[in-house]
Structures are given as structure tokens and as C-alpha cells.
Amino acid sequence: MTTIMQRSLITISCGIALSLAVSGATIASQVAGWWGGDWNCNIDGRPARMRWNVVDDSQTTCNGDTCSTSSGVRWNGSFSDNGSRWVPLTNPRQVNRGGLYFRHADGNQWYLPKPTGNRTRGWTTWNGKRYPLSCWK
8 A cells, every 4th residue: 555655646746846847848938929029110200120029037046055046038129210229128018908018218108009910000108299109010
């Protein structure tokens, strides 16, 4: 009886360990968002480009000789207005009906609704005024 219980516990333990190992890799690979990838855009009549990539966001903290690491990922966005240098887009937040709010490098909030047919039309802000932003893949 003891041997059967030991084998059962070993089998269960191995199954749990395997599922944890597999699920950790799966979570990181399942980062999803319609905004991912390269986009052609038009900002207030000017051509522009937008890019969102998934990047590693692992964190290591130490307390004396003991360190722990957590793995994770995050979105890294950038925007180029009319061929200018690429600037960061930050804090992407998906909201009702799949729309996306995010911040431009200048701190202003931008918005794009979930695309229809790989096209989306939203807005940017500058000095408190909204300007049109449309993007397509």
C-alpha cells in the first residue's frame, strides 16, 4: 500500500511540476493585443508610423545574499511623426469594446478604438486640443 501511495504522490508531484513549467512559458507567449506590430498612420494630415513590440520585463530583487527573479513581459511602443526620430509610447490600457489609451512621449494621452478591417481612427492631444489619428496595417 505504501508503495502505491508513494508512486501516486510522485506522479502527482511530477504532473504539478510539469504543468507549472509549461504554464509559465505559455503565459509569457500569450501576450495579446490588436495594437501589436507595425502600423502606418496619419496624424493631423501628416504621414507617421507606430510600432508596438512585446519585450522582456523580468525583475530581480535582492535582500542581502538572497535574490529572487520574477519573469514577465510588457508592451514597448514607439512613434515616428513624418519621418522624425522615434519617440516612446507608454502606458497602453485597453478599455471598453477593445479601445486603447496610451501616452505619447510628451505626456499627452492618445486613443485608438479597436480596428475594423485593420483600420482605426482615433485622436491625439496637444496643448489640450484633440487632433485626428488614423492607423492601418
